[in-house]
Amino acid sequence: MSKSLISRRPRIGRGSSAVPSSGERQLSALQRLGWKPFFQQQLSLAELSDCEPVRVMAVHRSQLEIAGEQGERSLALVPALASEDIEQRPTVGDWLLVERAGGKFVRRLERSSLFRRMAPGARQLQLIAANVDSVLIVSSCNQDFNLSRIERYLTLVREAGCRPYLVLTKADLCADTSPYIEPLEPYRDLPVALVNGLDPDSAAQLRQWCLPGETIALLGSSGVGKSTLLNSLSGNQLAATAAIREDDSKGRHTTRHRALYPLADGGLLLDSPGMRELGLANVEAGLAATFDEIGVLASQCRFSDCRHESEPGCAVRGAIDAGDLDERRLRNWRKLEREVERNNRTLAEQRAGERALGQFYRDVQSHARERKQRGE
Numbered sequence: 001m002s003k004s005l006i007s008r009r010p011r012i013g014r015g016s017s018a019v020p021s022s023g024e025r026q027l028s029a030l031q032r033l034g035w036k037p038f039f040q041q042q043l044s045l046a047e048l049s050d051c052e053p054v055r056v057m058a059v060h061r062s063q064l065e066i067a068g069e070q071g072e073r074s075l076a077l078v079p080a081l082a083s084e085d086i087e088q089r090p091t092v093g094d095w096l097l098v099e100r101a102g103g104k105f106v107r108r109l110e111r112s113s114l115f116r117r118m119a120p121g122a123r124q125l126q127l128i129a130a131n132v133d134s135v136l137i138v139s140s141c142n143q144d145f146n147l148s149r150i151e152r153y154l155t156l157v158r159e160a161g162c163r164p165y166l167v168l169t170k171a172d173l174c175a176d177t178s179p180y181i182e183p184l185e186p187y188r189d190l191p192v193a194l195v196n197g198l199d200p201d202s203a204a205q206l207r208q209w210c211l212p213g214e215t216i217a218l219l220g221s222s223g224v225g226k227s228t229l230l231n232s233l234s235g236n237q238l239a240a241t242a243a244i245r246e247d248d249s250k251g252r253h254t255t256r257h258r259a260l261y262p263l264a265d266g267g268l269l270l271d272s273p274g275m276r277e278l279g280l281a282n283v284e285a286g287l288a289a290t291f292d293e294i295g296v297l298a299s300q301c302r303f304s305d306c307r308h309e310s311e312p313g314c315a316v317r318g319a320i321d322a323g324d325l326d327e328r329r330l331r332n333w334r335k336l337e338r339e340v341e342r343n344n345r346t347l348a349e350q351r352a353g354e355r356a357l358g359q360f361y362r363d364v365q366s367h368a369r370e371r372k373q374r375g376e
């Protein structure tokens with residue numbers, strides 16, 4: 001890594017010591033939750049005196065988890081909150097006004113940023129998160145590093161109205177990081193940090209981008225170390241890492257609720273399944289089209305579940321040996337396919353879980369009706 005590169009960009013590098021102490025900014029409880037002038041100026045005089053602003057920390061089926069000056073509590077999803085128009089419904093990070101007396105929902109405040117996507121499978125818009133200030137695009141110093149993907153994330157982040165930062169993890173596993181730093185030369189405005197996410201001292205560099213009152217989110221493909229960063233930054237085991245999921249003998253995925261996690265130093269970190277899947281929706285067709293010749297070859301392999309590693313009768317390896325297919329291209333295709341598969345699996349499990357829950361409620365209701373009819 002060249003020194004001049006560091007000095008030219010507003011970045012923090014390995015071993016930066018410019019970590020502000022948590023006491024530098026004295027913020028109110030609301031400001032620590034992300035309250036800013038942008039929201040304050042939306043309140044009328046009457047609302048200023050009669051209403052309390054609260055932030056949506058999590059969205060559940062029938063209620064919201066909200067946080068305000070009075071701490072955390074839940075708010076039932078009353079009809080006023082369950083609008084027909086999906087864009088009007090509250091999402092994680094939203095600011096709502098509730099009556100100081102009685103706690104009734106009044107209105108949602110205008111958003112400073114919004115992440116949304118088309119829900120995979122369903123032709124429906126889905127809100128992911130609102131009022132995120134900054135996004136840490138996470139990539140690792142290995143084969144995951146991919147300029148095209150970073151650009152795709154950058155587009156998403158800027159479109160949502162957030163500030164992008166780039167975090168390159170697994171720097172500890174890499175003797176020479178210049179192959180990852182040098183290609184970033186044209187992205188002068190993008191601050192970059194090299195970290196070992198497993199080391200809280202190294203991850204602490206990122207606190208500079210997650211100051212008290214700031215809401216940040218992580219974007220990056222599976223396995224780059226987002227959960228690890230979240231754990232190191234929060235000082236808690238807030239997110240399940242891949243290692244924990246692999247340990248699960250029942251093969252279950254750890255359930256994640258879309259949520260905002262307060263960080264030790266006062267920032268808020270958004271970790272939601274939707275955010276994790278952003279940008280990966282609808283890539284299957286693109287993947288097949290981009291790597292069409294591999295798909296054709298794979299269909300000619302002797303085994304239908306061929307991994308194209310060392311199986312006999314593998315048409316893909318045959319093409320590589322014959323010099324007709326680039327090994328790098330096969331690796332890239334595999335990686336993207338795994339990513340898509342993994343995300344599809346997660347989505348399928350989520351939908352199955354939702355269906356099971358719906359069936360459970362219907363069973364309970366019909367039981368109750370039967371008992372009522374029997375006069376029990």
Ligand SMILES: Nc1nc2c(ncn2[C@@H]2O[C@H](COP(=O)(O)OP(=O)(O)OP(=O)(O)O)[C@@H](O)[C@H]2O)c(=O)[nH]1
Pocket residue numbers: 169170171172173195196197198220221222223224225226227228229240241242243276
């Ligand atoms: N050596 C090293 N290992 C890391 C680093 N960051 C993450 N890992 C490891 O990489 C693996 C994947 O990390 P996770 O934090 O689960 O990755 P993730 O991005 O949250 O993955 P998903 O939950 O699938 O989206 C784990 O085994 C981590 O321990 C790092 O900076 N250095």
Ligand SMILES: [Zn+2]
Pocket residue numbers: 298301302306307308309311313314315316317
């Ligand atoms: Zn094969």
